[in-house]
Amino acid sequence: MIRFSDDKLNEVKQIIARYPDGKQKSAILPVLHLAQTEFGGWLSTETMDYVASVLQLEPIEVYEVATFYSMYNLKPVGKYIFEVCQTGPCMLNGSDEIIQYIYDKLKIRPGETTEDGMFTLKTVECLGACGYAPMMQMGKNYREHLTKEKIDHIIQECQQNLAAKN
Amino acid sequence: MAKKLLLEKAHIENIRLYDVYRREGGYRSVEKALKKMTPDEVTEEVKKSGLRGRGGAGFPTGLKWSFLAKPEGVPRYLVVNADESEPGTFKDRYLMEFIPHLLIEGMICSSFALGANRSYIYIRGEYAWIVDILEQAITEAKNNGWLGKNILGSGYDLEIFVHPGAGAYICGEETALLESLEGKRGNPRIKPPFPAVKGLWDCPTVVNNVETIAAVVPIVNDSGDAYAKIGIGKSTGTKLISACGNINKPGVFEIDMTISVEEFIYSDEYCGGIANGRKLKACIPGGSSVPILPANLLLKTAKGEQRMMTYESLSDGGFQTGSMMGSGGFIVLDDRQCVVRHTYTLARFYRHESCGQCSPCREGTGWMERILLNIENGKGKMKDIDLLWDIQGKIEGNTICPLGDAAAWPVAAAIRHFRDEFEWHVTNPEDCLKRNYGLANYADALPA
Numbered sequence: 001m002i003r004f005s006d007d008k009l010n011e012v013k014q015i016i017a018r019y020p021d022g023k024q025k026s027a028i029l030p031v032l033h034l035a036q037t038e039f040g041g042w043l044s045t046e047t048m049d050y051v052a053s054v055l056q057l058e059p060i061e062v063y064e065v066a067t068f069y070s071m072y073n074l075k076p077v078g079k080y081i082f083e084v085c086q087t088g089p090c091m092l093n094g095s096d097e098i099i100q101y102i103y104d105k106l107k108i109r110p111g112e113t114t115e116d117g118m119f120t121l122k123t124v125e126c127l128g129a130c131g132y133a134p135m136m137q138m139g140k141n142y143r144e145h146l147t148k149e150k151i152d153h154i155i156q157e158c159q160q161n162l163a164a165k166n
Numbered sequence: 167m168a169k170k171l172l173l174e175k176a177h178i179e180n181i182r183l184y185d186v187y188r189r190e191g192g193y194r195s196v197e198k199a200l201k202k203m204t205p206d207e208v209t210e211e212v213k214k215s216g217l218r219g220r221g222g223a224g225f226p227t228g229l230k231w232s233f234l235a236k237p238e239g240v241p242r243y244l245v246v247n248a249d250e251s252e253p254g255t256f257k258d259r260y261l262m263e264f265i266p267h268l269l270i271e272g273m274i275c276s277s278f279a280l281g282a283n284r285s286y287i288y289i290r291g292e293y294a295w296i297v298d299i300l301e302q303a304i305t306e307a308k309n310n311g312w313l314g315k316n317i318l319g320s321g322y323d324l325e326i327f328v329h330p331g332a333g334a335y336i337c338g339e340e341t342a343l344l345e346s347l348e349g350k351r352g353n354p355r356i357k358p359p360f361p362a363v364k365g366l367w368d369c370p371t372v373v374n375n376v377e378t379i380a381a382v383v384p385i386v387n388d389s390g391d392a393y394a395k396i397g398i399g400k401s402t403g404t405k406l407i408s409a410c411g412n413i414n415k416p417g418v419f420e421i422d423m424t425i426s427v428e429e430f431i432y433s434d435e436y437c438g439g440i441a442n443g444r445k446l447k448a449c450i451p452g453g454s455s456v457p458i459l460p461a462n463l464l465l466k467t468a469k470g471e472q473r474m475m476t477y478e479s480l481s482d483g484g485f486q487t488g489s490m491m492g493s494g495g496f497i498v499l500d501d502r503q504c505v506v507r508h509t510y511t512l513a514r515f516y517r518h519e520s521c522g523q524c525s526p527c528r529e530g531t532g533w534m535e536r537i538l539l540n541i542e543n544g545k546g547k548m549k550d551i552d553l554l555w556d557i558q559g560k561i562e563g564n565t566i567c568p569l570g571d572a573a574a575w576p577v578a579a580a581i582r583h584f585r586d587e588f589e590w591h592v593t594n595p596e597d598c599l600k601r602n603y604g605l606a607n608y609a610d611a612l613p614a
């Protein structure tokens with residue numbers, strides 16, 4: 001059953017309060033971010049329908065937004081998502097080699113998830129870190145000045161984090 | 167050493183925190199504006215300063231403010247555009263990350279001038295950690311009486327909110343941004359009506375870039391005239407340039423607009439020269455949308471004059487031999503780099519970011535991407551180069567918003583200045599696949 005905790009519902013209320021009365025539709029983007037984080041890293045139809053009900057909107061209003069923006073995942077993803085930038089400035093500094101190296105290590109191409117459900121690789125367009133290229137987004141943060149050694153280290157760090165949680 | 171107005175204090179330890187920022191003279195402009203000035207006087211100073219929009223278009227900010235409709239009983243809004251997404255551009259991120267109170271301070275003065283009681287920062291969703299930084303700054307500002315009701319006893323009320331996007335370059339276009347802020351897909355609106363008349367929730371709205379709003383702080387503090395004295399001609403004040411690509415010192419630099427492009431690239435104060443001992447081949451000086459220039463035309467105009475880091479000098483010669491200041495995203499290519507491949511990545515970017523409303527952009531960007539990939543992979547034909555030229559020309563000017571132009575210009579400029587490199591790809595398919603470009607014809611013999 002998809003349902004925000006009372007804490008999260010409170011957060012939703014605070015988000016809605018940023019906008020004038022009757023303009024709660026504006027809360028779609030931030031509430032979808034919240035829902036994606038809370039409900040497994042992606043937006044299922046059930047999740048989107050739930051967001052629509054919370055914001056008193058028609059489901060279609062949520063679907064059309066969720067399908068427009070690239071940060072919303074519309075299918076299941078791994079526990080860790082490597083979103084590697086591949087636009088011009090990152091390409092000039094070797095993003096192609098980074099994407100290839102991730103394949104060599106994890107055997108996943110852009111859009112794919114490792115069989116153990118641990119890692120997803122996504123290629124993304126410019127994330128505004130061009131001076132610190134090559135780079136990728138991982139969760140809320142950026143990993144910059146990537147090298148093969150850094151990728152090794154990050155993969156190891158994820159595995160250790162997960163082991164510590166279990 | 168160039169004069170710094172925005173980043174002078176950005177390196178001070180803990181300047182992100184209110185107490186440090188205030189101790190360093192922060193929020194003085196708010197005291198001055200709210201206690202000693204009328205809203206129109208603030209606008210007048212901004213007009214006098216000659217400040218031009220720092221997001222890319224370079225439109226005079228004071229003039230934009232003066233277009234704001236002021237019907238009785240209708241709320242007005244200031245929306246700060248922090249959807250920084252133009253490839254090569256990462257200056258607003260730097261400002262918000264390291265000196266967030268400067269933006270909040272600028273927003274208070276600007277909102278006061280515009281008569282807005284509720285203002286938003288629309289920030290790209292990927293800058294998720296900066297959302298936290300901004301929200302902390304807003305809370306601190308509020309706790310210290312700079313936001314809320316009756317600020318400094320002036321009778322003026324203001325609340326500021328952060329609104330994250332979710333990954334869409336198009337939302338940097340101001341009407342798409344407003345659609346997104348209303349909780350919709352980021353499809354640009356047909357103008358007119360302009361946001362100044364009918365913007366957020368159909369109310370009069372001003373949308374300004376982060377750096378533009380931050381610049382209002384020194385303008386209020388030191389006067390518009392003082393600001394206008396910095397720079398050359400209509401390029402007044404300072405500009406943040408985010409430099410990247412194959413240079414020794416990538417990063418964000420605040421320049422006063424009096425230095426040459428050559429100095430900017432080769433001086434240790436800025437880019438520190440081309441990395442790895444290579445030579446300069448080409449540069450996109452103002453974000454991926456503006457025309458790429460080969461080294462010779464970058465450093466000197468077609469008339470043989472030194473090219474300066476100003477709006478006017480960077481665009482000298484029009485698109486035939488010049489480029490644009492744009493957003494200040496300065497992308498440098500060394501002599502190993504392939505212009506075809508670089509252009510292909512930009513074409514892919516624009517295809518990915520097209521909202522899909524207008525056919526020339528929706529279809530044209532994908533078409534250009536496919537042709538460029540073919541050429542890059544050694545599968546292109548000579549006539550494909552002419553076809554590319556034809557397609558870009560049919561996108562430009564034929565779409566609701568400027569994304570179409572932004573997609574067309576990089577392709578046009580690459581063919582205009584580097585046609586022989588495209589032709590080389592067609593005549594050397596084997597070498598293309600090996601990525602053995604062997605092209606250093608554009609590197610200038612100037613500074614080593």
